[in-house]
Amino acid sequence: MNLTTEYTGLKDSLLTDFQVWESQLAGGEKSTLHRVRREAIRQFDRLGFPTTKHEEWKYTNVGALTKQAFGFRSSTNLTVADVGALLVPHLEANVVVFVNGIYQPQLSRLVSPKADLRVEDFADAYQRDPAFVEQHFAQSAGYEHDAFTALSTAFAQHGAFIHVTDQKIIEHPVLLYFISDARSGNVASQPRNLFVVGRNSQVKIAEFFHTLGNNTSFTNAVTEITVEPNAYVEYYKVQEESEGAHHIGTTHITQLERSRSFSATITVQGGFVRNNLRVGLEGEHCEAHLFGLYLPDGKEHVDNHTVVDHAKPRSYSNELYKGILNGRATGVFNGKIFVRPDAQKTNAFQSNRNIILSDEASMNTKPQLEIFADDVKCSHGTTTGQLDEDALFYLRSRGIDADAAKSLLTVAFAGDVISQIHLPALREYIEQRVTRKLGQV
Amino acid sequence: MLKISNLQASIGEKQILRGINLEVRAGEVHAIMGPNGSGKSTLASVLAGRQEYEVTDGTVEYNGIDLLELSPEARAREGVFLAFQYPIEIPGVSTTNFLKTAVNEIRKHKGLEPLDAVQFLTLMKEKMKLVNIDQALLSRSLNEGFSGGEKKRNEVFQMAMLSPKLAILDETDSGLDIDALRIVAEGVNQLKRPDNATIVVTHYQRLLDYIIPDYVHVLYNGRIVKSGTKALAMELEEKGYDWIKNEVADAQAG
Numbered sequence: 013m014n015l016t017t018e019y020t021g022l023k024d025s026l027l028t029d030f031q032v033w034e035s036q037l038a039g040g041e042k043s044t045l046h047r048v049r050r051e052a053i054r055q056f057d058r059l060g061f062p063t064t065k066h067e068e069w070k071y072t073n074v075g076a077l078t079k080q081a082f083g084f085r086s087s088t089n090l091t092v093a094d095v096g097a098l099l100v101p102h103l104e105a106n107v108v109v110f111v112n113g114i115y116q117p118q119l120s121r122l123v124s125p126k127a128d129l130r131v132e133d134f135a136d137a138y139q140r141d142p143a144f145v146e147q148h149f150a151q152s153a154g155y156e157h158d159a160f161t162a163l164s165t166a167f168a169q170h171g172a173f174i175h176v177t178d179q180k181i182i183e184h185p186v187l188l189y190f191i192s193d194a195r196s197g198n199v200a201s202q203p204r205n206l207f208v209v210g211r212n213s214q215v216k217i218a219e220f221f222h223t224l225g226n227n228t229s230f231t232n233a234v235t236e237i238t239v240e241p242n243a244y245v246e247y248y249k250v251q252e253e254s255e256g257a258h259h260i261g262t263t264h265i266t267q268l269e270r271s272r273s274f275s276a277t278i279t280v281q282g283g284f285v286r287n288n289l290r291v292g293l294e295g296e297h298c299e300a301h302l303f304g305l306y307l308p309d310g311k312e313h314v315d316n317h318t319v320v321d322h323a324k325p326r327s328y329s330n331e332l333y334k335g336i337l338n339g340r341a342t343g344v345f346n347g348k349i350f351v352r353p354d355a356q357k358t359n360a361f362q363s364n365r366n367i368i369l370s371d372e373a374s375m376n377t378k379p380q381l382e383i384f385a386d387d388v389k390c391s392h393g394t395t396t397g398q399l400d401e402d403a404l405f406y407l408r409s410r411g412i413d414a415d416a417a418k419s420l421l422t423v424a425f426a427g428d429v430i431s432q433i434h435l436p437a438l439r440e441y442i443e444q445r446v447t448r449k450l451g452q453v
Numbered sequence: 454m455l456k457i458s459n460l461q462a463s464i465g466e467k468q469i470l471r472g473i474n475l476e477v478r479a480g481e482v483h484a485i486m487g488p489n490g491s492g493k494s495t496l497a498s499v500l501a502g503r504q505e506y507e508v509t510d511g512t513v514e515y516n517g518i519d520l521l522e523l524s525p526e527a528r529a530r531e532g533v534f535l536a537f538q539y540p541i542e543i544p545g546v547s548t549t550n551f552l553k554t555a556v557n558e559i560r561k562h563k564g565l566e567p568l569d570a571v572q573f574l575t576l577m578k579e580k581m582k583l584v585n586i587d588q589a590l591l592s593r594s595l596n597e598g599f600s601g602g603e604k605k606r607n608e609v610f611q612m613a614m615l616s617p618k619l620a621i622l623d624e625t626d627s628g629l630d631i632d633a634l635r636i637v638a639e640g641v642n643q644l645k646r647p648d649n650a651t652i653v654v655t656h657y658q659r660l661l662d663y664i665i666p667d668y669v670h671v672l673y674n675g676r677i678v679k680s681g682t683k684a685l686a687m688e689l690e691e692k693g694y695d696w697i698k699n700e701v702a703d704a705q706a707g
């Protein structure tokens with residue numbers, strides 16, 4: 013698109029973009045999916061980007077982001093070798109690569125039987141089985157109040173579609189690589205993912221976010237996961253984006269009875285990060301484990317907003333988010349737990365622990381429990397402090413220099429979360445990434 | 454080896470060490486005794502380089518260098534070792550984990566090649582036997598959930614691994630049962646060489662049955678108020694500290 017007039021901001025450009033794109037859909041604009049998109053773009057128009065006056069965006073200012081210009085759907089040609097350098101080593105897996113939001117079949121490779129596990133681009137899935145996609149799409153990820161989800165919904169076209177057939181235990185994980193290739197300009201992408209884990213089935217899925225190059229990138233990622241009765245999903249989100257990257261990500265996990273979920277959100281790096289994670293426990297006897305780790309330094313900003321919504325009785329949730337902040341980094345943790353009137357015998361636990369390594373780094377943390385049932389066990393705790401001076405002195409008194417001692421202690425602090433990662437190869441990979449970043453402490 | 458002259462140290466406004474004088478020569482064992490709160494651990498911490506304590510006066514010369522100028526890690530590399538009275542718990546860091554770094558840092562300082570994994574393990578096995586400590590304990594988070602005795606044994610194990618020139622044992626005998634006490638003491642004795650020295654801080658004469666001191670000092674109210682031989686320890690065991698406190702009071706009055 014040629015910008016001949018003055019650039020008036022991301023919102024205007026997106027609204028125009030939508031119209032242009034719609035006019036090129038060649039019949040696609042009549043689909044049910046597109047009806048939802050159109051509703052969503054209208055809602056985005058009404059909402060506009062949030063400002064810090066918005067309660068949910070008090071400490072995360074998207075102002076700078078919304079003034080920038082980005083190229084959407086920029087095509088590039090990455091080679092297998094380019095991508096290979098980013099992959100988790102020694103992990104036999106289904107690998108799916110997206111570059112600037114576009115699915116790259118030539119860089120992807122599936123190893124699990126297709127009858128058990130379907131992995132394809134969202135667009136292909138919609139083409140093949142529109143009814144199935146419509147049944148799950150935009151169900152949990154509401155766009156009523158959330159401009160970024162509205163935007164994602166409006167432009168929903170590409171992303172990972174994963175469907176695990178009932179009664180299947182998928183041995184090999186699905187690794188989704190979302191690469192922003194910002195080597196020759198500012199790029200933006202909006203991957204829209206939809207995962208459905210059938211009854212009694214189990215799957216492990218990891219989303220990786222990378223940036224190449226030094227230009228700015230903007231990723232607005234939305235993932236909706238449905239975990240059917242008695243099923244299990246292990247979900248990892250690993251962020252290794254550049255200093256100039258903006259990442260707004262939202263994941264909704266909807267769990268039906270006796271289902272279990274595990275999530276780990278690991279922000280190794282990224283200039284400006286906002287992660288929303290919402291786990292809806294909509295059946296009885298569900299179990300949800302939420303882990304998070306963020307290590308911002310320099311001028312990085314990492315915001316994690318989580319919601320665990322206990323809608324039905326006898327479910328269990330446990331959440332641990334840990335942060336290590338250095339330089340002039342800022343961090344935000346907002347953890348909501350809802351226990352609805354129906355959800356008796358709920359067990360819900362939440363903990364957020366932070367270490368601040370420099371005088372200029374800061375952390376804003378807010379647990380929020382809203383409990384409407386009486387027979388429940390809930391607890392939350394939050395701590396933000398410095399490295400333990402006694403521990404530091406102890407290690408130094410053994411001959412370890414101050415920097416090495418600090419990195420030993422911070423890596424150990426992160427270890428509580430890293431040790432929860434079930435996949436050994438992934439755990440090792442994360443451990444190495446985290447150690448490398450904290451080694452610079 | 455170590456010459457402490459008029460050492461004064463305080464924390465905040467509070468003066469704790471009020472002029473310590475002590476000389477330790479290579480090959481010697483010195484015992485420091487004294488009532489609770491008299492400044493024994495503070496002295497040990499100041500020697501190890503704890504920055505919380507401010508040295509307000511005095512000097513510490515260690516093998517010809519100004520010890521107070523050095524960072525804690527530099528002191529350790531020069532051969533100073535402190536066995537903590539209250540070993541710190543460090544979740545997520547195992548003894549094995551940090552000792553390898555420590556051992557190799559000290560070797561590097563001495564101009565020695567680092568130990569590889571196998572060599573390190575061999576050294577560990579050897580020293581583990583010395584203090585009768587379990588491998589499993591060394592793989593656990595440092596001191597987390599260790600019993601009192603296990604913590605102390607771990608301190609002596611680390612000392613054995615780092616083979617210091619000047620070892621300061623701060624109440625390493627407290628909380629040990631009789632067998633453990635003997636093991637720990639034997640460990641210390643086996644590490645004794647003509648070119649190193651040991652300072653043991655203790656409340657109990659019984660440790661000195663195993664680790665025979667050349668000198669016994671009484672630290673009271675931030676000063677060494679009495680020095681003697683092992684006989685002094687026996688006298689303290691028998692009579693307590695009141696007579697010494699009285700002597701000090703009399704001396705001050707006179």
Ligand SMILES: Nc1ncnc2c1ncn2[C@@H]1O[C@H](COP(=O)(O)OP(=O)(O)OP(=O)(O)O)[C@@H](O)[C@H]1O
Nearest residue numbers: 464469487488489490491492493494495496505538
């Ligand atoms: N960090 C500190 N802050 C405030 N006061 C301190 C601190 N460390 C030590 N002190 C004080 O200094 C004095 C000496 O303490 P120290 O631990 O050196 O005594 P000690 O001789 O080792 O006693 P014990 O026999 O009980 O181990 C005590 O009054 C103690 O309360």
Ligand SMILES: [Mg+2]
Nearest residue numbers: 493494495538
């Ligand atoms: Mg003491």
